[in-house]
Amino acid sequence: MERAAPSRRVPPPLLLLGGLALLAAGVDADVLLEACCADGNRMATHQKDCSLPYASESKECRMVQEQCCHSQLEELHCATGISLANEQDHCATSHGDNTSLEATFVKRCCHCCLLGRAAQAQGQSCEYSLMVGYQCGQVFRACCVKSQESTDLDVRGIQEMDKIVEVEEEQEDPYLNDRCRGGGPCKQQCRDTGDEVVCSCFVGYQLLSDGVSCEDINECITGSHSCRLGESCINTVGSFRCQRDSSCGTGYELTEDNSCKDIDECETGIHNCLPDFICQNTLGSFRCRPKLQCKSGFIQDALGNCIDINECSSSPCSQECANVYGSYQCYCRRGYQLSDVDGVTCEDIDECALPTGGHICSYRCINVPGSFQCSCPASGYKLAPNGRNCRDIDECVTGTHNCSINETCFNIQGGFRCLSFECPENYRRSADTLRQEKTDTVRCIKSCRPNDVTCVFDPVHTISHTVVSLPTFREFNRPEEIIFLRAITPPHPASQANIIFDITEGNLRDSFDIIKRYMDGMTVGVVRQVRPIIGPFHAVLKLEMNYVVGGVVSHRNVVNVHIFVSEYWF
Incomplete structure (x- = not known):
């Protein structure tokens, strides 16, 4: 029901005070609330903040102050949004805040104004039909009308510019002159038709004789309710509800939709099952049944079923745990093994x-x-x-030895030796050993003085010194070949010479032997270690290579092998 309201202007924020209709209706109360509303408006205008404490002792006055402050603050922000739309044709603010309440109000009114301007530009009606809300509709219409008038004025020509300016100054924003702004005089709904203000009420209310107030409709008395047979109508503020005439009975409860719902006694804990029993809900009641005895590794759920226990959730293993059905298994990381005692502790493996x-x-x-x-x-x-x-470590290469300039550094397993080899009388070093490089072999060649018959007839033509480094063979089960002597053909070899290899000195405990072998068309003497030797050990083997013709040695080469055996197998 709608009725024209009196023409008395009331501050807009009273729209938000419809909930205060229960206050005592009197002139003094209205004046008091209007003063409270004025305080709220001043806080919004000057402080721009409605979160400040309200000083009034009256709870109703504080409520009015807060609502009027928010309403006024919203109007201020809305005016800012309209200005943005008219001045820059977009709604981006300079501070870039899009999340605050202020930014929300500004953006909403700016968008509504831009929609109005766009409607005018496209030749559409300024009477909005979109369900965008009352306030947005008013802003839409105001910006649309204002834009339309500005366009009409531009067409009249430059000669009437002074008159245009005068008209624009006198033109007021329809939204600012809307008598329903902030709710107007109406307690619930307000509509300004231009000629008058019409008040109306929400569903479930009816307009009183004063044309602005609303009272609850008692649907139970008017018969406008929809309760069925067996239900009683109970009036509520703005509506009604239907209640069953009879109770739901034991084990059920009445719900808000007036139906009976089973009470879960097991869930609410109002059953009387003993500790050894499980409560199972039934429609309208419950029953107690004995607990099942679940096997080890299982637990009983709410339905009484035995389900697997995830033992790993309690971290029973010292390292890794894998849950299996009805049990669990512990695992260890690399380098550890599972204890045979408890099966959960990981013990270090002594590799x-x-x-x-x-x-x-x-x-x-x-x-x-x-x-x-x-x-x-x-x-x-x-x-x-x-x-x-x-x-x-090759100390001879790294230079960490202490050999003198007259000594030669020989690297051996785990160390080095400083040795000095001198050629005996009637012998000289061969050209390949006169260089300064450190080598493992020193070779002396016979060089007789003139008329030295003894020297000439001596069969020994070369004397060599070499060094061999060996480990201690920890698994000695067959001879180890350590030296290879290749026969050198003498300058004037005798035909059909027989080459004989022999160890003449240094073979303690017969640890070595020498055998003859033919390799690649050459005669080779192979020195072998035939017995295990535990280092450290040092021996000098004197090896002879004899060229025998007709039972007589015609040519002989001597090799002195310095053998060093390390105490280690590597």
């Missing part, structure tokens, strides 16, 4: 104590948690890149 531990490292194995480390002797060796083997 050095394993049957293969002696072969993990070349020299010494050191066990560490989850792994192992290899080390080498304190001197003469360094750890190889693989972290396991020990590699000999």
